[in-house]
Amino acid sequence: MPPFRLFFAGRLISLLGSAMTPVALAFAVLDASRRPTDLGVVLAGQIVPQLMFLLVGGVAADRFPRRVVLLGSHLGAGVTQAAVATVIVTGHYHLALVAALAAGNGVAEAFASPALRGILPDLVPPESVQRANAMLAAARNACRIAGPTVSGLLVVTIGAGWSIALDAASFFVAAALLARLRVGSVVVGRVDSRGGFRDGWAVFRGLPWLAAGAISFGMLNLVNVGPWNILGPALTQARSGEAAWGVVLSVRAAGLLVMSALLYRLTFRHPLRAGSLFGVVAALPLLALGLGASLPVLLAAVFVGALGFTLTDITWETTLQTHVPREALSRVASIDDLISYAAIPLGQLLTGPFAALVGARRVALISGIGYAVSKLAPLSLRAVRDLGPAGAAGPAGAPGPVTKSESVSS
Known part of the structure; x- marks a missing residue:
């Protein structure tokens, strides 16, 4: 089996399992403890x-074969989840134990x-x-x-x-597939793969479009994740009934899937520019x-927002993998993940008190405006507007046209 197909099969299996977990874990903890705070x-x-160990994980994945790191992390995740399942099935629930196992899963x-x-560009040519x-x-x-849905039925x-x-x-099944994966060796260029975080940080700083993009994603997550997940259900229920939120999530998932399919064929001459311009509809x-x-308008x-969200996500991921x-x-x-995700807990903590102070609808409106501004802000930088398409990086992942001497950009 070609390397990417093997990798894709493993990812599909683990993604399906992971998509089932939130529902199952919520019911398991609530049924066992009867305490939402648990x-x-x-x-x-x-x-x-997960946030604490992200940088360590990045160093490990550059220093050791990524297939080996993935194999170890999947086995670790499988062991922790199996332990949680055992605790729940045997009726030995204890908050500290389950939280510790969840922490282990986060480290994995x-x-x-x-x-x-990091491994994807080793599995397919730049143009793919x-x-x-x-x-x-x-x-x-x-x-x-x-x-x-499957988890709920189970x-x-x-x-x-x-x-x-x-x-x-x-x-465990995904780990078995990854164990069969054979990835060609990476050609070491001007960056020593044996280096630590400092060398990775130097590369991050040397690609100014990258810093601006990561900061933009951090601001987007700050104003979007908390307000959407916390205020969305309440505001939708108040105006359109209890069943409306499920319909909203289903329509959003459909939009995400549609744009994923379109971007299998659709490419852009300036992907980051397109990601910012079209992504603002999110x-x-x-x-x-x-x-x-009203519900139809929502x-x-x-x-439409899901279309823009997916376009932004895929163009960013592709640009990162072909220009770094x-x-x-x-x-x-x-580093990109840490900057992008670190503000999520803060946004979740602030949403409730802010809504109590100024009103839920006003918080949602302010957050939407903040999202649009944060999405468009990187376009003020030339390196974002002019960065070339995926595949502009040379063979073996050499840096693309953006250099340290160019103007600051995302």
């Missing part, structure tokens, strides 16, 4: 270690994420990176649609613990919530 502790116990994800982003990303995005979005029929056990099994759902739009905004030296790609990706 679920919050468990979820925080996973995301915090911290090592997996940079390696996953966007197609590969589009296929992976389509698989991820399809799993987001199917995973919660929770009802066999129990939440066994549903989590299936997620653990998916990691602010529409928050604006619709803030303006008290659904249209959500669908491969031997530093995982370190750079981990």
Whole structure:
């Protein structure tokens, strides 16, 4: 089996398992503890270690074979999930134990994420990176649609613990496929792959479009994740009924999937410019919530917004993988992840108090405006506007046309 097909098969299996986990874990913890705060502790116990170890994971994925790092991280995730399933199935739930296992799972994800982003250019030629990303995005979005439904059925029929056990099994199956993956060696260029974080940071700083893009994503996550996930259900229910939020999420998933399919064929001469210009429509759902739009208008905004969100995601991922030296790609990706995701907990913590102070609709409206401004801001930099298409990087992942001497950009 060709390397990318083997990799894709492993990702599809683990993505489906991971998409099932949130529903199963929520029911498992709530049924065992009867305390909603326990679920919050468990979820925080996973995301915090993930953020803490991201940079370490990036260094590891550049220093050691990425296939080996992925194999270890998938086995680690499988073991932690299997342990959680065992605790739930046997009726030995204890908050500290489940939170500790969730932390272990977060550490495994911290090592997996940079390696996953770094290994793709080793599996396909530069001109095929966007197609590969589009296929992976389509698989991820399809799993987001199917995973919660399947998990819900499994929770009802066999129990939440066994549903989590299936997620653990998916990691082990994916690890078995990754063990068969054969990846060619990376050609070491001007960046020493044996270097540590400092060398990766030097590459990150040397590509100014990258810093601006990462900061932009950080601001987007600050104003989007908390308001959308916390205020979205309440505002939608208040105006359109309890079932409306499920419809909203289904329409959003459909939009994500449609754009993933379109970008298998569609390319852009200036991908970051296109990502900023078209990606600004991802602010529409928050604006619709803030303006008290009717359900049909909200659904249209959500669908169009999902198109822009996916276009931004895929063009950014492809640009990163084709313009950053491969031997530093995982370190750079981990820095990008940390800057992009670090503000999510802050946004989640601030959303509730801010909504209580000025009103939920006003917070949604302000967040939508903030999203649009943050998305368009990088266009003020020439390096963002003029960066060439995917594949502009030379063979073996040599840097593309952007150099340290160019103007600051995303």
